[in-house]
Amino acid sequence: MERQAKQLVMALKPWETLLFPFLFFSVIAAGSHEDPTKRTMEEFSGYVFHPSHSIFSLPPVDKESLQNQIDELSTFSDTPAPSVTRILYTENDVLARRYIKGLMGQAGLSVHEDAVGNIFGRWNGSDPELGAVATGSHIDAIPYSGKYDGVVGVLGALEAINVLKRAGFQPKRSLEVILFTSEEPTRFGISCLGSRLLAGSEALVHVLKESVDDQNTSFFDAARSAGYAISQENLSNVMLKKGSYFAFLELHIEQGPLLEEEGVSIGIVTAIAAPASIKVEFEGNGGHAGAVLMPERNDAGLAAAELALAVEKHVLETGSVDTVGTVGIIVLHPGAINSIPSKSHVEIDTRDIDEKRRDAVIEKIHQSSIEVSRRRGVKLSEFRIVNQDPPAKSEHSIINAMEDVVQQLNLSHKLMISRAYHDSLFMARVSPMGMIFIPCYKGYSHKPEEYASIVDIANGVNVLALTLAKLSLD
Ligand SMILES: [Zn+2]
Numbered sequence: 001m002e003r004q005a006k007q008l009v010m011a012l013k014p015w016e017t018l019l020f021p022f023l024f025f026s027v028i029a030a031g032s033h034e035d036p037t038k039r040t041m042e043e044f045s046g047y048v049f050h051p052s053h054s055i056f057s058l059p060p061v062d063k064e065s066l067q068n069q070i071d072e073l074s075t076f077s078d079t080p081a082p083s084v085t086r087i088l089y090t091e092n093d094v095l096a097r098r099y100i101k102g103l104m105g106q107a108g109l110s111v112h113e114d115a116v117g118n119i120f121g122r123w124n125g126s127d128p129e130l131g132a133v134a135t136g137s138h139i140d141a142i143p144y145s146g147k148y149d150g151v152v153g154v155l156g157a158l159e160a161i162n163v164l165k166r167a168g169f170q171p172k173r174s175l176e177v178i179l180f181t182s183e184e185p186t187r188f189g190i191s192c193l194g195s196r197l198l199a200g201s202e203a204l205v206h207v208l209k210e211s212v213d214d215q216n217t218s219f220f221d222a223a224r225s226a227g228y229a230i231s232q233e234n235l236s237n238v239m240l241k242k243g244s245y246f247a248f249l250e251l252h253i254e255q256g257p258l259l260e261e262e263g264v265s266i267g268i269v270t271a272i273a274a275p276a277s278i279k280v281e282f283e284g285n286g287g288h289a290g291a292v293l294m295p296e297r298n299d300a301g302l303a304a305a306e307l308a309l310a311v312e313k314h315v316l317e318t319g320s321v322d323t324v325g326t327v328g329i330i331v332l333h334p335g336a337i338n339s340i341p342s343k344s345h346v347e348i349d350t351r352d353i354d355e356k357r358r359d360a361v362i363e364k365i366h367q368s369s370i371e372v373s374r375r376r377g378v379k380l381s382e383f384r385i386v387n388q389d390p391p392a393k394s395e396h397s398i399i400n401a402m403e404d405v406v407q408q409l410n411l412s413h414k415l416m417i418s419r420a421y422h423d424s425l426f427m428a429r430v431s432p433m434g435m436i437f438i439p440c441y442k443g444y445s446h447k448p449e450e451y452a453s454i455v456d457i458a459n460g461v462n463v464l465a466l467t468l469a470k471l472s473l474d
Pocket residue numbers: 138149150183252422
């Protein structure tokens with residue numbers, strides 16, 4: 001087959017050599033199965049070769065049906081439109097999963113699920129022994145969020161598969177669409193639960209054995225209620241063997257304003273910032289807001305407030321815009337206006353693309369917690385680093401493949417860092433990884449105003465489809 005390809009290249013006119021990558025793909029596609037009635041490249045419906053430029057056109061993305069699917073999926077929600085709330089293993093999550101499995105079936109993919117409900121839809125390649133090229137994202141949604149976060153990377157991936165099928169493309173490596181379980185930490189406080197487990201986190205297996213939601217439902221009972229026959233033993237079976245995937249790609253809305261502001265169609269992610277989260281608790285004596293005089297107090301609430309300001313200070317001290325820190329939760333006990341807080345609970349999120357610098361910030365936050373508790377006479381009853389994930393870098397060969405594709409599609413693009421984490425952060429531990437960002441309105445995400453235009457989504461689907469096609473022939 002290689003000789004066939006070489007002969008073809010030698011026979012090409014200069015402009016035709018520009019088409020080579022795709023002619024090569026057609027040769028492999030045509031040669032990869034024996035059925036002579038299978039259509040050859042020339043007969044692929046929708047492929048238009050332009051002698052004047054080095055691009056072949058895929059059949060168009062079916063924008064109308066993709067938008068309809070996005071709208072329909074958003075109706076599986078615990079809160080009214082336009083907000084979307086879809087929490088792990090709830091009835092609406094189960095219905096949404098059923099909807100996606102139905103679409104996978106319609107696309108001709110073979111569907112299977114693992115013990116925690118990661119869903120895989122596979123299109124077998126002509127050489128199914130080779131590592132597959134996978135793509136996917138999540139469909140869970142935090143309370144009162146929007147309908148594009150994650151969803152674009154699942155429904156968009158299915159449309160990318162459909163586009164390639166309509167083109168008559170035959171993959172060599174299998175192509176797979178993955179729906180990851182619980183990217184959002186809403187129910188059990190664990191982000192990227194499905195991909196983290198796929199990536200082989202033994203620590204997570206231990207945490208899940210103890211995990212309960214705020215209704216005191218255990219992780220295992222919740223999974224069973226959603227139809228997953230899960231036991232502590234088969235959790236480890238979820239983990240992927242290294243080499244299962246040749247490449248993993250994720251299409252996602254940017255969740256930031258840069259692409260829209262700069263009028264750029266596609267962001268190619270070079271690295272994903274490393275997130276860490278910390279829980280801190282202080283305990284004081286509390287007391288009556290009128291009776292206990294100021295010098296006698298050890299106010300756990302003020303310790304929390306001081307720590308929040310210290311987080312901001314330590315982050316700013318790095319002098320890098322890439323370091324960020326957020327205190328998103330402070331809970332005071334007993335939470336009454338006339339009662340001095342006797343307990344406080346603080347949750348801190350800090351991220352950076354530089355792991356060492358982020359870890360140095362965590363250490364300073366720890367020192368400040370100790371210092372504040374001593375000075376205020378409150379007990380530091382907990383300082384727990386809940387997770388401290390390393391950053392991930394995209395694979396150079398995947399970045400290059402994506403850059404080739406955006407140029408062939410005549411789309412503007414920029415290389416950028418993902419400051420939000422994604423399932424790709426964990427898939428990067430078991431597979432070469434790459435991410436495609438598309439613009440979203442004002443960078444809004446995790447709220448009902450989240451929006452991406454179908455034109456931008458279709459651009460992302462095209463980039464994804466062609467990159468999948470390229471990598472599947474690698
Ligand atoms: Zn997401």
